Amino acid sequence: MRFDPEEWKKKAEKDFEEAWKAGKGIVEEVSLNEAYPRNLISIGRPHPVYEVIERLRRAYLSLGFTEVINPLIVEDVHVKKQFGKEALAVLDRCFYLATLPRPNVGISEKQIEKIREIVGDFDAEGLRKVFHLYKKGVFGGDELAYKISQVLNTDDTTALKILDEVFPEFKELKPVANNLTLRSHMTTGWFITLSHLIDKYPLPIKLFSIDRCFRREQGEDASRLYTYFSASCVYADEEVSVEDGKAIAQALLSHFGFEKVKFKEDEKKSKYYIPNTQTEVYIYHPARKEWIEVATFGIYSPVALANYDIDVPVLNLGMGVERLAMVIQGAEDVRKLVYPQIYSNLTLSDVExxxxxxxxxxxxxxxxxxxxxxxxxxxxxxxxxxxxxxxxxxxxxxxxxxxxxxxxxxxxxxxxxxxxxxxxxxxxxxxxxxxxxxxxxxxxxxxxxxxxxxxxxxxxxxxxxxxxxxxxxxxxxxxxxxxxxxxxxxxxxxxxxxxxxxxxxxxxxxxxxxxxxxxxxxx
Incomplete structure (x- = not known):
């Protein structure tokens, strides 16, 4: 069945608005405290990025997509399975996670004497047991000072002093990296999510997620940040096409008043997309007087999908929330848009x-x-x-x-x-x-x-x-x-x-x- 964005949008919007109105009945009225005479009610101001996120959520829901939360922390093996030969290039832009190792702490006679100088006589074997349990992971570092204070019959402050002065190995700890990464593309999470749903739900499967991604850039500047929001969706069915991607993009952007949308085949040609399906989506930036890329879509490669036992075509669209917000706000520096408290001069409206x-x-x-x-x-x-x-x-x-x-x-x-x-x-x-x-x-x-x-x-x-x-x-x-x-x-x-x-x-x-x-x- 061919995808018709207009019919889909109209029906879904009607259903969504009815559900939205029905939900309003649970809101309670709140009366103002009479003791404050005629004061103007203080109304908070939303962040422009989260405003766009909320509007995108409603747009996706009105188009019949179901919201999910994709895994944020993933093993690098998933990047290798999905991106194939491109994995190294993708992993180079990933943030790997690291943790502090738990040292195998021994207690020498010299250390025992030093502790006695601070707290007097104590149970040395009990202290050794505390360190042993900590090493085994029975409790975490946030409880270590408390456990030591119990054994030494002292307070937490003294326990911290002993850790600092008697056990230098804790100060010398350095993080050790593992194979866990913060996802740099929402695609990483989509493969994992779809692998658990594809044989349990009838087609078509329409899902969306608006969440953070992390990318190791050379540095943050007017157009790049280490972390950004991706408004991403997948559409899995027996038959999907590039035209479906165009229809979804147009339907989403129409919620923001963008009727003119340009599509251009992406020259990057990622290996996890079928050749000639990867497409860039552009809208016009009135302040900069140029077309700005705000989204990319494509059809996942059957080879990559097969690694997760996904046996139907999947269309994926990812939209950069900050880029869309920049166009809506007429902003030219993403840092000022996202972190105005840091990069912009404070301005207060007369209302504020x-x-x-x-x-x-x-x-x-x-x-x-x-x-x-x-x-x-x-x-x-x-x-x-x-x-x-x-x-x-x-x-x-x-x-x-x-x-x-x-x-x-x-x-x-x-x-x-x-x-x-x-x-x-x-x-x-x-x-x-x-x-x-x-x-x-x-x-x-x-x-x-x-x-x-x-x-x-x-x-x-x-x-x-x-x-x-x-x-x-x-x-x-x-x-x-x-x-x-x-x-x-x-x-x-x-x-x-x-x-x-x-x-x-x-x-x-x-x-x-x-x-x-x-x-x-x-x-």
Missing amino acids: IASRIKVREVPRSKEGVKIAKAVIGAFERYRDEIGPCEFLAYEGDFFGVHLKVYVLEREKVKLCGPAAFNELVVYNGSIYGIPKTDEWLEYFENGVETGIRYVDAFSYLVAAKIEESLIKRENGEIRVRVVESPRDINIEIDEKLRNYIVSRGGKIDVRGPTFLSARWEFE
Whole structure:
């Protein structure tokens, strides 16, 4: 039966979307803690490589492929079986694993005396037994110091000191390589996986795996890393062709909006593929204005498959996740894409800056939150009243104590100053405390509102101080006349964020007269 990617894609996508929607029912709603007033919810940012991986996973699933995890650590014999005469060239690019040998530790009289100088008398035969069991692999190196401390009746720190000063053979250990390798191609794992499935499952077998591969490059640069993600699949059936590979590649890439795909016969001609089937897949990189290879596919050689008793044709496609992500992101250096924290300068969006602005002190109880909201309400109702004036904002039972809270102004000015209802807004990398008026409309429309007003932060500080005063039942009063810095109005902007904003030429301008006052009394 000839492979039709469009029909396959449409049917599989419908089935997948229904399953996806059905799974959403298990997600629970999570309510935010009321104690944090109007703070912008901090939303994490995914890594672009893992974003592409997740989209590739959904694409493969929608095309009817089943996800598997292939062996990551494999014996080099598999490379030899699969790659034949090319094995040496492939193994040259593999990382071989090595382990520390476990020394055969003897204990001389001189060493016994030295240990006695540190811990006093001890069971020498018991210590010999510990080393013998360690050599046999009864327990690992992470338990050695603990086992020694038990025999010597001492602590782990002293046991480590004895290992360091009395048994130099442990410091002189050097790794010894074995025949285990980290896979450099997903193909290495596919042969092993298929050999266990081919006689157990009906055809066609469609599998995919998106996982790490490791390659010993001469060094890491703008286009190469020691480790990368391969989005690989196999399609095993009685009849497969190069056209099937093209259809799968096109169907996958269409999920990312790439409709124009180029195919070119690969000149490398790996021996594990049937001649003239190895094909490179290209998409257009708009930033570099050139076609970029993102995948390769081919049909496995019957000779290599026979070494694993696989008796049906197998098409394999491998897609470089980082390469695809580079095109999507418009990146030109894979190091900056994968390790931005190391190779790129940190940049924070206005949303990220806003998410790191916090109210410093907040009430811890639900009743405290009610008090804060009542104070906010009183300021909003009486904001234009001229002082001297005082208004009851809250009265009630507060953990068994009668409490009254007032908002007030002792001088002949409005209850709330001109900046009392200013809101913190992040705009072009700067933080401003500004009123929501036409003058500042641009900042609100094109910046990021934190939802934190000065009156809110002040009122939550009032409630927090009332909670602190409850134990001693101490009456109190708080006043904030003029704001010069965020802390003046109970706002927290951590030092690292300050330094980042200033280093980028940004501002933190929260100045303004608030004239906010509140007092409370316990009865």
